[in-house]
Amino acid sequence: MASKASKKEKKDEAPATAVASMASLVKLLEEHRDALSKEFKSAMTSLEAKLDFVQETVTDHGNRLTSLEANANQLSDKMEELEAKCAAMEGSYNKLKAKAIDLESRSRRNNIRITGLPESIEGARPTDFFSRLLVELLGDQVLTTAPELDRAHRALTAKQGPGSRSRAVIARIHHFRTKELIVQEARKRRGKLFFQGKPVAIFEDYCPEIVEQRAAYREVMSALYQRGLRPSLLYPARLRITTKDGGKKHFASVEDATSFLKTLQGVPMPTRHWRFNSSLLSDDEFVKYLKDHITFFLEMNTTSDTSALMVWDALKAYLRGQIISFTAHKRRKAQRERSDLLSNISGTDAQYALTPTPELYNTKLELKTKFDLLTTYQTQNILLKNKSTFYEHGEKAGKLLANQLKGRRSKQLITSINTQSGNVTQDPTEINTAFKDFYSNLYCSQFDGDDPRIKTNPVVRHTLKVWVQFRRSFGHKDFSLLSPVASNHFFVPSRHDSTFQGWHGKGISQFKDMFTNGNFMSFDQLSEKYNLPKTHFFRYLQARHYVRSVLPCFPKEPDSNPVDMFLSFNPMSPKAMSTLYRNISTLIQAPLVSIKLAWEHDLGQSLEDDLWDKILTSIHKSSLCARHCLIQFKIVHRAHFSKAKLSSFFPDVNPTCDKCKINVATLFHMYWLCPRLQEFWGDVFLTLSNILNQKLDPDPL
Structure with missing residues (x-):
């Protein structure tokens, strides 16, 4: 019973709980809203x-x-x-x-431009010189008299160094008709005018803008010439074309002329054929470059289904592009290198002018050597190109002449030769060896003095001739102790007795070796020193007799001969040529004496030896600039040509001074005596007096 009551109570409590829950939910919803x-x-x-x-x-x-x-x-x-x-x-x-x-x-309008003339040939009066030059170039039949020039000068650009292209000459002709006559005649003789063996050209003098406009027609005119037409340029820059039938066409621009060129029918357009530069094969870098690309191309393109002819044609086209790329890169590299060298040389020269040091001087020499090598390579390429062009356009041997030359070469071919042993050989190697031995013996000096072959040997003959003239010129004909004992053509026994060759092996190579302490050795002394046997006593007597006959002071040892320095000279030593030249200069005294006498004559007083030596030694100490030292050297040694001296060479040269127009232009007059120089020297000595705070009177010494 109790359980039933509890169950009923639970059922009554459930609805109440549900009602309470709904109310709370509604409240919560309102709050959220x-x-x-x-x-x-x-x-x-x-x-x-x-x-x-x-x-x-x-x-x-x-x-x-x-x-x-x-x-x-x-x-x-x-x-x-x-x-x-x-x-x-x-x-x-x-x-x-x-x-x-x-x-x-x-x-x-009256100007002409002359190119190809060397620098500084016009002298102090360029108008007179170029006026006479025009008559010489064009002839008396064209110019009966020397044309009148208002002025003449070089182009207003910087003067280039030696070996560079000379500047053009600009001359103004006084009469326009004379100028037209000169230009017309020069146009007819283009390529045929020469001065001192070098080509000269004469053009009209246009302003730069006109020159640029006219130069734009160059390629078009070249193509027209190849087509048999006659193009000509009218002023300022108009093209006139004369056709084969005599008709004339005028074009005011390069574009119009190019358009007309493309419309020509029946005449092929000129094409520029690429040609391989064979001199590249001497470049190891190029050879390696070419081999690598050939290998690469063949590895990538050689297949079983591709014909060899097609691969070969493709390889030629590929290599042509690679060669053009290589040469273009090399040309740009050379241009950059040349530009860098020029800038470095200019900068080094500027530094050396401010602070001359041995390091800068060596650097300058090294840079100039590199530049010379680079320009030499470029010159070789130009010469090779000119030779190939001349061969291409020059006359060539015909078939008949070629066969004759081929037959002559075959007749002149040496197929066999007799060797020194008397055998006949046809081996090319043995033939070349025989010729090599023959000419080696021909141009060596291992002959006796009386051997007739010495007269037919040009090297030995001229060497001995120069040596004899050298000794005769300096007056040194005495016997030298440095003369050889063996094979001496003056010491006759040595040429026939081989014992003296043995002496050479023992140490007696020169007669000087037979002296000791200033005296000629006895045979005992000589035997003890050089280990000579008793059987050589007779040879000793022969050598002593010869020395006694050539030495007046025998048995005393003579003083050293100036020629000895050349006999003992080592040609393989460093600065050999400088040393040899310095030794020869010590023997030359006459020119310096004559220069001293000439200055004494000009100054009217004698120069003491100490003063003259001081003048000579102070030449290279007068300035740090090498150019100034060179000028000082030329002045002291009277190396300049005065007008007085030139007049003795060329009768048409006036010896009168160009400055004063009165006196003869000797060297001393040009340096000191000319009245036009007195004011200059007065200012110089006045400035020096102010600097040194000491009065200095004008004095050439």
């Missing part, structure tokens, strides 16, 4: 504020864009206005430029 409503309202408020800000920003940007569009329109209008003004200014500039070119061209 209120919270969500508040959050939504807060978010909407914030979003409205942001949207208002965005709207304001968009409005501001719209206003700015409107302002920018207005400014852009204004700028566009101004740009159009400026473009119109620039176009007008460009038109005015072109008109002014054309007028300036025309005025400059009119000022050059």
